[in-house]
Amino acid sequence: MKEELNGNSWKFGDDISTDLIAPGRYFHLRTNLPELAKHVLEDADPEFPAKVKSGDFVVAGRNFGLGSSREHAPTIIKLAGVNAVLAKSFARIFYRNAINVGLPVLICDTDKIDEGDKLSIELSNGVIHNQTKGTEITFNPLPNVMIRILNDGGLASHIEKHGDFKLED
Amino acid sequence: MGKTISEKIIGEHAGKEVSAGDIVVANVDVTAVQDGTGPLAVQQLNKINLVQAANPKSTVLFIDHAAPSPHKDLSNAHGLLRDFAKKTGVVLSEVGEGVCHQRLVESYVKPGDILIGADSHTCTSGALGAFSTGMGSTDVAIGIALGKTWLRVPETFKINVTGQFQKGVYAKDLILYVIGQIGADGATYKALEFTGDTIKAMTMSERFTLSNMAVEAGAKTGLIEADDVTKQYLEELGRGDEFRYIQADEDAEYEKVFDIDASKLEPVISAPHTVDNVKSLNELMGTKVDQVFIGTCTNGRLDDLEIAASVLKGKQRHPDTRLIVTPASKQVYIQAMEKGYIQTLVEAGAAVMAPGCGPCVGVHQGILGDEEVCIATQNRNFKGRMGNPNSYIYLSSPATAAAAAITGKITDPREVLV
Ligand code: SF4
Numbered sequence: 001m002k003e004e005l006n007g008n009s010w011k012f013g014d015d016i017s018t019d020l021i022a023p024g025r026y027f028h029l030r031t032n033l034p035e036l037a038k039h040v041l042e043d044a045d046p047e048f049p050a051k052v053k054s055g056d057f058v059v060a061g062r063n064f065g066l067g068s069s070r071e072h073a074p075t076i077i078k079l080a081g082v083n084a085v086l087a088k089s090f091a092r093i094f095y096r097n098a099i100n101v102g103l104p105v106l107i108c109d110t111d112k113i114d115e116g117d118k119l120s121i122e123l124s125n126g127v128i129h130n131q132t133k134g135t136e137i138t139f140n141p142l143p144n145v146m147i148r149i150l151n152d153g154g155l156a157s158h159i160e161k162h163g164d165f166k167l168e169d
Numbered sequence: 170m171g172k173t174i175s176e177k178i179i180g181e182h183a184g185k186e187v188s189a190g191d192i193v194v195a196n197v198d199v200t201a202v203q204d205g206t207g208p209l210a211v212q213q214l215n216k217i218n219l220v221q222a223a224n225p226k227s228t229v230l231f232i233d234h235a236a237p238s239p240h241k242d243l244s245n246a247h248g249l250l251r252d253f254a255k256k257t258g259v260v261l262s263e264v265g266e267g268v269c270h271q272r273l274v275e276s277y278v279k280p281g282d283i284l285i286g287a288d289s290h291t292c293t294s295g296a297l298g299a300f301s302t303g304m305g306s307t308d309v310a311i312g313i314a315l316g317k318t319w320l321r322v323p324e325t326f327k328i329n330v331t332g333q334f335q336k337g338v339y340a341k342d343l344i345l346y347v348i349g350q351i352g353a354d355g356a357t358y359k360a361l362e363f364t365g366d367t368i369k370a371m372t373m374s375e376r377f378t379l380s381n382m383a384v385e386a387g388a389k390t391g392l393i394e395a396d397d398v399t400k401q402y403l404e405e406l407g408r409g410d411e412f413r414y415i416q417a418d419e420d421a422e423y424e425k426v427f428d429i430d431a432s433k434l435e436p437v438i439s440a441p442h443t444v445d446n447v448k449s450l451n452e453l454m455g456t457k458v459d460q461v462f463i464g465t466c467t468n469g470r471l472d473d474l475e476i477a478a479s480v481l482k483g484k485q486r487h488p489d490t491r492l493i494v495t496p497a498s499k500q501v502y503i504q505a506m507e508k509g510y511i512q513t514l515v516e517a518g519a520a521v522m523a524p525g526c527g528p529c530v531g532v533h534q535g536i537l538g539d540e541e542v543c544i545a546t547q548n549r550n551f552k553g554r555m556g557n558p559n560s561y562i563y564l565s566s567p568a569t570a571a572a573a574a575i576t577g578k579i580t581d582p583r584e585v586l587v
Binding site: 015017019020023024025027028029030031032043062063066067068069070071072075089091092093096097100101143145154155156157159160164165167 | 192194205206208209212213216217218219234235240241242243245246249286287288289291303304305306307308310311314315317319321353354357358384387389443530531532536549551552553554555556557558
């Protein structure tokens with residue numbers, strides 16, 4: 001996992017559901033994730049798949065990722081090149097899935113970030129530098145269990161490496 | 170200090186005393202995936218060379234979301250599940266057998282179990298007094314292979330319901346009301362425990378409707394103690410020997426307690442595009458309805474079809490309104506045929522689908538046109554949920570949905586209930 005992440009922000013509102021991220025009408029693309037990624041967040045912003053660039057951030061309001069358990073949702077956000085998702089809060093299953101697939105998810109006050117703001121994020125220090133505004137936002141570091149999984153490159157790699165859950169020292 | 174149902178069950182499976190906030194690795198009894206999440210689970214296990222199942226008899230792969238398959242890519246995805254089942258000896262639930270959550274409560278989950286399922290409504294089995302929660306494909310894949318998972322023991326909100334429903338008010342109205350009160354993220358990471366006289370008097374079917382929708386308030390699971398009603402339910406399924414009583418301790422600690430008087434509730438509807446956008450019928454009465462859908466893991470059980478049939482008996486659907494009915498499982502379908510409900514519904518103009526998810530998740534069997542309105546007994550009305558982001562989904566009880574099928578618009582079911 002890269003320690004420092006740099007990129008531009010794309011702003012979304014509250015309650016971005018997994019149906020908006022990975023619409024059910026593309027159900028047949030779930031075994032073809034690069035194809036599904038071409039529709040990422042399409043129902044929240046139809047232009048998003050065309051404009052997102054590698055390294056960008058998705059910045060949203062409350063309860064990001066509510067709804068279904070489809071892990072395809074964080075996976076295609078990651079496949080689209082997004083470095084991390086920042087939100088005021090996340091739905092539980094999405095949050096866990098994001099860590100499992102190696103997508104950093106940060107809980108912070110996203111009102112202080114506007115669309116297009118350039119951010120530089122120090123993951124382990126819990127600091128977001130908003131370079132456009134010249135401000136700093138802090139976020140709570142992830143629970144230890146999740147840092148371990150994230151550092152191993154996701155849950156499948158974690159189990160492959162240790163042969164079992166290895167969540168404690 | 171006493172324990173909540175979650176603390177008791179997770180503690181038994183972690184082999185130590187636990188309380189809310191603890192993070193533990195726990196054994197799981199039942200694991201499940203469906204055809205939307207299962208193929209990715211299988212791919213993950215293939216990738217790390219862990220094609221195995223710790224408990225094959227209680228690992229179930231469900232073909233229910235796109236069943237029968239409407240697309241060749243989905244047929245191939247189904248093939249991945251069938252192959253995995255052959256290789257590992259796990260159970261495959263084929264096209265026509267029903268929606269995963271209904272099949273899980275009928276045949277696989279028992280009180281005191283931990284169930285993890287790659288489907289958010291896995292919380293449905295909580296009504297059996299089992300700790301059941303939804304996770305993603307990878308989490309459940311590892312659960313299948315190793316027979317365990319990691320969990321954070323949740324804090325619990327107690328939903329204490331007393332009093333009798335008025336005519337025309339059902340468990341669905343209650344849970345929509347509760348979600349409207351708590352909000353779509355009000356119970357994130359928490360467990361709900363439904364209790365009180367109203368819950369104790371409910372049938373299992375009504376209890377499943379409550380637990381099913383716990384996740385719509387963000388909750389990890391929706392638990393109900395296993396009591397004599399649960400016992401009788403399992404006995405009727407020939408599973409009496411799997412029963413045990415499960416209840417919270419008197420002095421268990423709850424983060425919040427909600428007291429609800431069921432006798433004060435009215436029929437309600439959740440309006441587009443969030444489940445917590447709960448409104449009284451009065452606010453929406455007269456809204457034109459293009460499609461009515463009765464089914465799903467929320468309200469596709471025998472008593473739901475009975476209510477719909479009683480409303481529609483001897484009547485016809487409105488000429489401008491389609492009516493789709495999908496029994497939640499094969500067993501429900503057979504019983505509904507024996508009781509004559511299917512006959513009544515078909516005579517009233519219903520298109521009856523094979524047991525499965527039907528149009529609930531926007532894959533097939535009832536995708537809405539632009540600007541169309543559907544009233545459905547399902548659990549979600551997110552934009553695009555039924556396959557078209559330019560359509561509108563209202564959620565209600567089967568009675569309210571059936572009433573709309575007759576009049577072609579949102580209608581108070583008390584006007585048509587006899
Ligand atoms: S019926 Fe709907 S909510 Fe239930 S499992 Fe199927 S798609 Fe999900």
